[in-house]
Amino acid sequence: MNEKPEKLIDKKGLRLDGRKPDELRPLKMEVGVISNANGSAYIEWGKNKIIAAVYGPREVHPKHLALQDRTVLKCRYHMASFSVQERKSPAPSRREIELSKVIRESLEPAIFMEYYPRTMIDVTIEVLQADGGTRCAGITAAALALADSGIPMRDLVAACAAGKIDNTVVLDLFDTEDKAGSADVPVAMMPNLNAVTLLQMDGILTHEEFEKAVNMAMAGCKTVYAIQKEALKTKYVTTKGEEESKEEEAEE
Amino acid sequence: MPILLEKRQVVAPGDLIAEGDYIAGDNTYKEKEKIYASRVGILEYETKRVDVVALKSFYIPRMEDIVIGTITEVGFNGWMVDINSPYPALLRASDVLSRPFKPQKDDLPQVLDAGDLVVAKIASYDRTHDPQLTVAEPGLGKVTRGQILKVTPTKIPRIIGRKGSMISAIKQETGCNIILGVNGVVLITGKTLEDEQLAMKAILKIEAESHTTGLTDRITQMLKEENTKKGGKTE
Numbered sequence: 292m293n294e295k296p297e298k299l300i301d302k303k304g305l306r307l308d309g310r311k312p313d314e315l316r317p318l319k320m321e322v323g324v325i326s327n328a329n330g331s332a333y334i335e336w337g338k339n340k341i342i343a344a345v346y347g348p349r350e351v352h353p354k355h356l357a358l359q360d361r362t363v364l365k366c367r368y369h370m371a372s373f374s375v376q377e378r379k380s381p382a383p384s385r386r387e388i389e390l391s392k393v394i395r396e397s398l399e400p401a402i403f404m405e406y407y408p409r410t411m412i413d414v415t416i417e418v419l420q421a422d423g424g425t426r427c428a429g430i431t432a433a434a435l436a437l438a439d440s441g442i443p444m445r446d447l448v449a450a451c452a453a454g455k456i457d458n459t460v461v462l463d464l465f466d467t468e469d470k471a472g473s474a475d476v477p478v479a480m481m482p483n484l485n486a487v488t489l490l491q492m493d494g495i496l497t498h499e500e501f502e503k504a505v506n507m508a509m510a511g512c513k514t515v516y517a518i519q520k521e522a523l524k525t526k527y528v529t530t531k532g533e534e535e536s537k538e539e540e541a542e543e
Numbered sequence: 544m545p546i547l548l549e550k551r552q553v554v555a556p557g558d559l560i561a562e563g564d565y566i567a568g569d570n571t572y573k574e575k576e577k578i579y580a581s582r583v584g585i586l587e588y589e590t591k592r593v594d595v596v597a598l599k600s601f602y603i604p605r606m607e608d609i610v611i612g613t614i615t616e617v618g619f620n621g622w623m624v625d626i627n628s629p630y631p632a633l634l635r636a637s638d639v640l641s642r643p644f645k646p647q648k649d650d651l652p653q654v655l656d657a658g659d660l661v662v663a664k665i666a667s668y669d670r671t672h673d674p675q676l677t678v679a680e681p682g683l684g685k686v687t688r689g690q691i692l693k694v695t696p697t698k699i700p701r702i703i704g705r706k707g708s709m710i711s712a713i714k715q716e717t718g719c720n721i722i723l724g725v726n727g728v729v730l731i732t733g734k735t736l737e738d739e740q741l742a743m744k745a746i747l748k749i750e751a752e753s754h755t756t757g758l759t760d761r762i763t764q765m766l767k768e769e770n771t772k773k774g775g776k777t778e
Contacts (some may be wrong), residue, residue, distance in 0.1 A: 346593070348601070348629040359671065401556075403572075403581065407603075408670050410629040438556050441599035443570065443581040446557030483557040483579065523583060525554045527598055 295471050298458040306468065308337075312461040315451070315511055320432070320522035321541035322439045330440025332522075334432040337465055338422035343432035345440040348410035356411070361404040363411040366395035368429055370418040390426050397430055397450070397479040397489035403443045412442065424452050429490065430479045431515055447519050448488055450479035451511030453504040455532055460503045462511050476501070478508035482516040497510060550587065551754070554580040561593050568594035585754055598754075602628040602696040602726040604665050604674040610675070611686070611724035611748040615661045617651050620644055624661065624676060627693070634663065634676040641679055662687035662722055662730065663729055682722075689720075689732035690739045694750045696727035701753040702746055709749065709759050716766035717742040741769055 300306055310316070316337030325331035351357040368390040372381045376471065383391075402412070404494035414436070416429040427450035434448040454464040456472035469475055474494025480487045487509075496504060547561050554560065558580045560571060567573040567718060569595055570582040580586075584595035604610075604626065612624035612632060621635040636644040639654055655661065661676075662683050668674035678684045694702070702723060703710050714721055719733035719742045729746055733739040745762050 331598075350629065350631060407629055409673075438583055439599070441582060441597060443572075444556040445572070445579070445581065449556065481557065483559065484574075515581060520555050520558075524553050527553050527583065 296467065299468055299471055300459055300461075306456075306461065308464075308465065312459055313507060313510075314517060315463050315514060317464065318518050319516065320518060322435055322522050322526045328436070328437070328440070330436045330442070332432045332435035332439060334428050334435075336424065336428040336431075337463075338420060339418070339425055339428045340420040341416060341425065341428050341432050343414065343416045343420050343429065343436040345412065345414050345433070345436040345442070347412040347440075348407045348442070349413075351409065351411040357409045360408050362402075362406065362409075363397055364399055364402065364404070364414065364534045366391045366414045366416070366433075368394055368416045368418070368426070370421060370425070371386050374418045387428060390429075392436060393489065393491070394426060394430055394433065398433060398437065398448055400435065400486065400488050401444045401448050401481055402437065403445070403447055406443060412437075420465070423464055423469040424477070426450070427452050427477050427479065431519060435519055435523060439526070446481035446483045446486075447523075448481055449512040449516035449519055450477065450480055450489065451508050451515050452477040453508040453511065455500060456495065460500055460507060474500075474504070476504040476508055478505060480509060480512045480513060482513050503521045532540070547588065547593075548586055548587050553583070553598075554586050555583050556581055560586060560595075561588075564591075566592040568592045570595035570739050596754075597697045599695055600697045602626065604628055604630060604632070604668040605725075606665050607669055608725040608728040609662065609683075609722070610665060610676075611660060611662050611691070611712045611722065611728035611730055612726070614655050614661065617655070617657060619646070620676050622651070624656055624663070626674070626676075627696070627724075627728060628674075629671050630668075632663075632674040632676050633676070634661065634665070638666075638677050638679055639684075641776050645726050655685060660691065660730075662686060662724070686730060689730050691741055692729040692731065692743055692746055694729060694746065696725065698750050698753050699723055699725055699727060701758075702729070702749050704759055709762065712759060712763045713742055713766065716763065716770060718743070721746075737773065741766065744769075 318337040321333045324333045325344050330345040332343050334341050366438035373378050413431050418425050430450040453462050453476050455474040456468050474496045476492050546683045561578040567578050582597040584597040587594045596619035610626045612626040614622045615625045624632040624634050626632045663676040663678050666675045666677040719731050719737045722730040731739050731742045
């Protein structure tokens, strides 16, 4: 493993990977990657690589978990054993179970849960490669997968983190910054409704710093959201474009 | 303050479609006088009503719908049927036998067994109970021959076409009998395998190109071309 670097921000004000304090890592999203799932999405967020799949709404198993007035959302966040430097045991750890719950609660407000009583929606998030900020990337991918599956939603959920390194508030920490830094604030929100669905803080921040971090993360969410929408529409627009060209051929 | 996006535009969940005095139609919702999309789809609107035609969806039962289902389980006095929906459907033995069911005399797997296909109508459904099916009407019952095709349930209206123009064109050109299950399952029965395959090809084409205009004409043209080709071969 890398040793702890002495300085996380250099004299020019750039971070270890050359980003400015308010800059996101490069983002790439793709919708509909798993044919056996009802909806799926793949995201590359810097060095993070994550696949999310949605199954359902379908019958609840075991049956006693069914709710009479709403659907049940089940989330599974899992890190592949090869996703980190040191092999991770594939059994769900305390951290993964906790993240599953946190992610579920951040997605629930976006779904019209009351539309399909006595059913269950399964969301699986598999982290193939981790480099800090996987919960945010996972939520972003899961929201795309949900929209792709045709489940009615109030809005997409976009997530992004901010934190503090070397006494500076910065956007979107990666692994080394997260471990060496002094605070991390992940935020998930529904940008069109301006509603925050996840807000956590790990570390110590002053009131002012916290406010700055949250505002920075929310601005990051909006950038992520724009890319999300584009990825979702691209899937359908490309198929549409192909047909239009076919149509032209037919006219000729 | 009525703001509207363009017609036939692709929208995603959370997209603001209209503001002000509009009616939220399919796949949209209203909050504080604003109408948002709730599914990925194509925007359509009439004077006061805003709809989103979903590009992907699943089947939610409605009473009186004709569906095509697969028997998944033989129970004590009926069958469980998979109708391509989040809810399993129940088909009662007395309904199929059209007389009271006698457990001593009647052998259910002989009437319908797991894996059999049935054309049925939703007899009852509400959000507190699973749907119940009935086959006690002409045209309904066990499927004995033909081809099965699965499409996204939202595309069924497109296959039917305006006042049934599309489906009647396919029926006429191929000579096949086609039953469209509202749950996205299509049954095609024709005289020969080629006829059935031609009808399947047409329906798959409609599904892939459902959001383009002038589709009925192109489908009819395609079918006619195929028919002349076929006619040439047999002669």
